Amino acid sequence: MSIQSCTKVELIPSTSNQIMSRIKALSGEKAVLLNIWALWCVPCVEEFPMIVDLGNSYNDLEVVFVSADFDDQIIEVESFLKQHGVDSISYIKSEKDEPFITGIHPDWTGSLPFTVVYAKNSGNIVDSWEGKHSRLRFKAAVDRALES
Amino acid sequence: MKYILTCILLFSISRASELAIGSVMPEVNHKMLGINGNKLSLKDVKGEKGTLVIFSCNTCPWVIKWEDRYVSISESYSSKGISVIGVNSNVARFGGDDSLDKMGEHATKKGYNFPYVQDSGAKLAKAFGATKTPHIYLFDTSDRLVYRGAIDDNARDAGSVDEHFLSNAIEELIADQPISKPISKAIGCSIKFN
Numbered sequence: 001m002s003i004q005s006c007t008k009v010e011l012i013p014s015t016s017n018q019i020m021s022r023i024k025a026l027s028g029e030k031a032v033l034l035n036i037w038a039l040w041c042v043p044c045v046e047e048f049p050m051i052v053d054l055g056n057s058y059n060d061l062e063v064v065f066v067s068a069d070f071d072d073q074i075i076e077v078e079s080f081l082k083q084h085g086v087d088s089i090s091y092i093k094s095e096k097d098e099p100f101i102t103g104i105h106p107d108w109t110g111s112l113p114f115t116v117v118y119a120k121n122s123g124n125i126v127d128s129w130e131g132k133h134s135r136l137r138f139k140a141a142v143d144r145a146l147e148s
Numbered sequence: 149m150k151y152i153l154t155c156i157l158l159f160s161i162s163r164a165s166e167l168a169i170g171s172v173m174p175e176v177n178h179k180m181l182g183i184n185g186n187k188l189s190l191k192d193v194k195g196e197k198g199t200l201v202i203f204s205c206n207t208c209p210w211v212i213k214w215e216d217r218y219v220s221i222s223e224s225y226s227s228k229g230i231s232v233i234g235v236n237s238n239v240a241r242f243g244g245d246d247s248l249d250k251m252g253e254h255a256t257k258k259g260y261n262f263p264y265v266q267d268s269g270a271k272l273a274k275a276f277g278a279t280k281t282p283h284i285y286l287f288d289t290s291d292r293l294v295y296r297g298a299i300d301d302n303a304r305d306a307g308s309v310d311e312h313f314l315s316n317a318i319e320e321l322i323a324d325q326p327i328s329k330p331i332s333k334a335i336g337c338s339i340k341f342n
Contacts, residue, residue: 013197040209043338068335070304082201093213096301110298113282128277131338 008082011074013094016103019066022089027123030062031145033118033138038068039076043132044113050135052084054142060120061142067092068100068112075127092105117141119148166277166296169330173199173291173333174275177235180265181250190233190272196230196289198321201274202312204264205238206254208337211281213303215258218282221299222262225318227257227340238281239271240340242266270341280336286317294327298334301326 012018023032036050037044055063065086067077074092081090093100105128108114108141115138116128126148127141149233167174179187188201204211222232234255238246248266255264267273276285286295295317300309313332321326 038335041337066264076339097298097303098301098332100332101335108333109283110278110335114339 008087009078010089011081012089012091013071013074013096014066014091015045016100017066019091020103022091023064023118024123026062027118028121029060030060031120031126031142032118033061033063033142033145034118035063035068036066036068036112036114038112039073039106040069041112045080047113047132048084051138052086053134054138058142058146060146063088065090066104069093112131117145119145122146122148150220165331166279167275167285167293168177169293169296173287173293175231175248175272176291178267178271180267180274181248182263182265183248183255184263184310188233188265192201193231193233193263194291195226195229195231197274197293198211198231198240198294199287199288200225200230200232200318201272201276201285201287202232202234203276203278203281203285203339205236205241205246205281205339206250208281210334210336214282214299217299217306219259219261221314221318224315225322226261227303228322230318234260234264235272236263236264236268237267237270237278238340239270240266246340269338273341276331276337280338281335282336283339287312288320295328295330297332301332301334303334 003116024033026032036110037048051063055061068094069077071094077092088134089092097110101108111130113132114130117126151298152221162242173190176191177189179189183190196279236246251264256334282297284297285293289296299314301311313329
């Protein structure tokens with residue numbers, strides 16, 4: 001049996017407030033890597049396996065994937081998550097772009113992918129960036145998040 | 149390692165700073181090759197009442213959803229003194245999906261009624277702080293930025309829009325009124341700088 005077929009995918013339609021509440025609840029327990037992506041976004045799909053692998057290499061890191069796809073693509077998004085072995089709770093955007101973008105991070109312009117890394121102890125933002133980046137960038141931010 | 153991280157951080161910040169409302173239009177003399185073979189700068193296309201710059205591309209699903217409204221907005225407001233230009237800054241794809249030939253095919257297929265140009269070196273996008281497609285910038289007759297952001301609040305369905313951000317801003321600009329909502333946000337595809 002393949003890893004993919006064992007994976008249980010839970011994809012929850014959510015607003016930015018609901019996602020931020022989930023991240024806040026993890027403060028003091030785990031560092032958090034929030035990645036906002038979409039099936040149609042080539043750079044998002046390209047960096048996705050690296051992020052999954054990075055998440056699997058840390059015990060104290062929670063990777064939170066949020067799909068910005070349209071809500072009629074839930075089945076395709078679930079299939080993609082399953083294919084990549086994502087077994088934690090994931091989210092799909094359920095509100096209009098502007099309140100969603102502003103609620104996630106006031107400096108985010110709306111370009112995908114978008115990544116935010118939150119400190120384990122304080123829950124503060126350690127780093128955030130738009131666009132596809134290297135594993136080095138991700139790892140450096142996560143390492144700092146675990147120390148602060 | 150510290151040097152690398154500093155470079156990454158500086159790179160990230162430089163990309164993140166969008167042109168502020170009230171800023172003067174940058175790079176007005178930057179000549180860009182259009183689909184008809186002519187080179188155009190923003191200075192060349194300046195409108196009597198204002199200039200609308202749309203950062204766009206050929207393949208982004210968000211562009212595909214919205215670009216029918218590029219055409220209708222150009223059609224509605226060109227006779228009222230608003231000029232429109234589509235700017236493709238996807239330098240990394242100029243040899244492929246965003247080649248000049250494919251831009252020409254795309255513009256014909258979609259009925260573009262405005263110039264569509266290639267931003268060599270993504271010089272314009274970098275000067276504007278544009279990050280995605282579509283990304284909209286509206287300037288007044290003094291070449292001051294009065295609006296930036298999205299076309300409206302519903303990419304998927306033009307008939308279900310609640311807030312017509314750009315049309316409202318253009319109407320206010322033409323009427324010499326303050327822009328009630330100078331900034332809006334929407335999701336889009338990242339500009340492929342390199």
